[in-house]
Amino acid sequence: MDTLPPTSAPPPVEGSGCHGGRDTMEAAARAAGKSETMDRLAKDYPRGPHDQPQSMCPAFGSLRVGLRMRRVATILSGSACCVYGLTFTSHFYGARRTVGYVPFNSETLVTGKLFEDIRDAVHETAKPEDYDAVIVTNLCVPTASGVPLELLPKQINGVRIIGIDVPGFGVPTHAEAKDVLSGAMLRYARTEAEAGPVARPRNLVEGERTIALIGELFPADPMGIGALLSPMGLGLAPQTPAREWRDLYAALDAVAVAAVHPFYTASIREFRAAGRPVVGSGPVGVEGTAAWMDAIAKAADVPAAMLDAAKARMLPAIKGAMAAAPIKARITVSGYEGSELLVARLLSEAGAEVPYVGTACPRTEWSDPDREWLEARGTHVQYRASLEQDVHAMLDAKPDLALGTTPLVQKAKELGIPALYFTNMVSARPLFGPAGAGSMAGIVAAQTGGRERFARMVSFFEGVGTPDRAGYGFKTKPEDPPGFRERQRKLRAAKAKAEEAVGS
Numbered sequence: 001m002d003t004l005p006p007t008s009a010p011p012p013v014e015g016s017g018c019h020g021g022r023d024t025m026e027a028a029a030r031a032a033g034k035s036e037t038m039d040r041l042a043k044d045y046p047r048g049p050h051d052q053p054q055s056m057c058p059a060f061g062s063l064r065v066g067l068r069m070r071r072v073a074t075i076l077s078g079s080a081c082c083v084y085g086l087t088f089t090s091h092f093y094g095a096r097r098t099v100g101y102v103p104f105n106s107e108t109l110v111t112g113k114l115f116e117d118i119r120d121a122v123h124e125t126a127k128p129e130d131y132d133a134v135i136v137t138n139l140c141v142p143t144a145s146g147v148p149l150e151l152l153p154k155q156i157n158g159v160r161i162i163g164i165d166v167p168g169f170g171v172p173t174h175a176e177a178k179d180v181l182s183g184a185m186l187r188y189a190r191t192e193a194e195a196g197p198v199a200r201p202r203n204l205v206e207g208e209r210t211i212a213l214i215g216e217l218f219p220a221d222p223m224g225i226g227a228l229l230s231p232m233g234l235g236l237a238p239q240t241p242a243r244e245w246r247d248l249y250a251a252l253d254a255v256a257v258a259a260v261h262p263f264y265t266a267s268i269r270e271f272r273a274a275g276r277p278v279v280g281s282g283p284v285g286v287e288g289t290a291a292w293m294d295a296i297a298k299a300a301d302v303p304a305a306m307l308d309a310a311k312a313r314m315l316p317a318i319k320g321a322m323a324a325a326p327i328k329a330r331i332t333v334s335g336y337e338g339s340e341l342l343v344a345r346l347l348s349e350a351g352a353e354v355p356y357v358g359t360a361c362p363r364t365e366w367s368d369p370d371r372e373w374l375e376a377r378g379t380h381v382q383y384r385a386s387l388e389q390d391v392h393a394m395l396d397a398k399p400d401l402a403l404g405t406t407p408l409v410q411k412a413k414e415l416g417i418p419a420l421y422f423t424n425m426v427s428a429r430p431l432f433g434p435a436g437a438g439s440m441a442g443i444v445a446a447q448t449g450g451r452e453r454f455a456r457m458v459s460f461f462e463g464v465g466t467p468d469r470a471g472y473g474f475k476t477k478p479e480d481p482p483g484f485r486e487r488q489r490k491l492r493a494a495k496a497k498a499e500e501a502v503g504s
């Protein structure tokens, strides 16, 4: 019989979550026995000037990682509105997989019945003929209420059970939530591999020395990286986040790890615990690729002659591709994918002037080579960048092109600045090796060439929507409640002051 949890602490105030009361939620989680979880999240994902997501719910990251894996079931425990939003978004992005949901109310939360309901759902779902693993995710309210997923059975009939807390008040971005789940699965797989024989990974090449890549990359990129590794006598291990449970064993079995996306702190902890050296940055441009190949060769003990031969074979092709597709533009870069510094580095090497890079992700040692390279060329690198910082940088730098998140692109277009969505347009093309070298020039030229059209649009729409006017269904201009604007101004000022005190 599974252990029953202690009675939960009082549930957090209704309506709290990502729209208010982060400190209250965190205090509730700590009071409910989640101090260790909150401490670990704070250490792995340190906060910056913005401590609450300015984009989507962070749990979308971990949900997506689970939904993309074969034979892995996903169960969410959280408020119905959160689960609705998360499942809607995952299906919008083509998940086509079932998402389990254990609903709750104040009573089941307070009495601990929610935990029993989750445990029942796990027992019902964990069928070895269907699944290798079941992932259960506590969203904000169950985490703040201390629902103890760690008391779930570790496995049921051979199906692994993995419980994770992914609260918006502890995990700053959806990118880092991917790491919460990836790290938890790697940890489980590592302990399995240490305990005895495990399932043979698909496509395993006996005796091949491999490099494990970390990060959700454009599909052609692993092939491009594989082409760089092959002349060094190295192959590619399955990527993290993994697509199948047994891939985790193959990834852990690599000779070294390339943290191409530099924010996977928990995953890297597991690779290090397995004794694997970790290399930061990625093979972008000529200089970036040369430095990355040097670092990989060192981590994987590749003989110098083999490294030199590999570089002599690969670097001229990258140099040629870059020379054929130069970029002449001033570009600001902002995003929350974790690859922003690599993109800025590639643009810069191709000839662009890049005055600013903002990333929602935190600073880690694995992006240090890129930060140092960019800063040496006068680029301001802002970790944990808020939307306000990205917008101010764009206004200040007056770029020919702004790469950024949806609200930044919207602001840029209002101002007549050509802009591109980072996630849809930049992350959807190769970055590495010869394919990456020439990939950006075309879209940069197409967008910057449209600047005059943007200026015409701005003048055409001049005055539309500003200042406040009566909207549809109103005969006169709606009046603000007395004092409303002043109160909001003071709230914003107080928040900005508090954020300044946190620092970056």
Ligand code: SF4
Pocket (backbone or CB within 6 Å): 016, 017, 018, 019, 057, 058, 059, 078, 079, 081, 082, 085, 139, 140, 141, 167, 168, 169
């Ligand atoms: S789970 Fe996500 S959507 Fe729900 S309150 Fe937390 S951060 Fe907001």
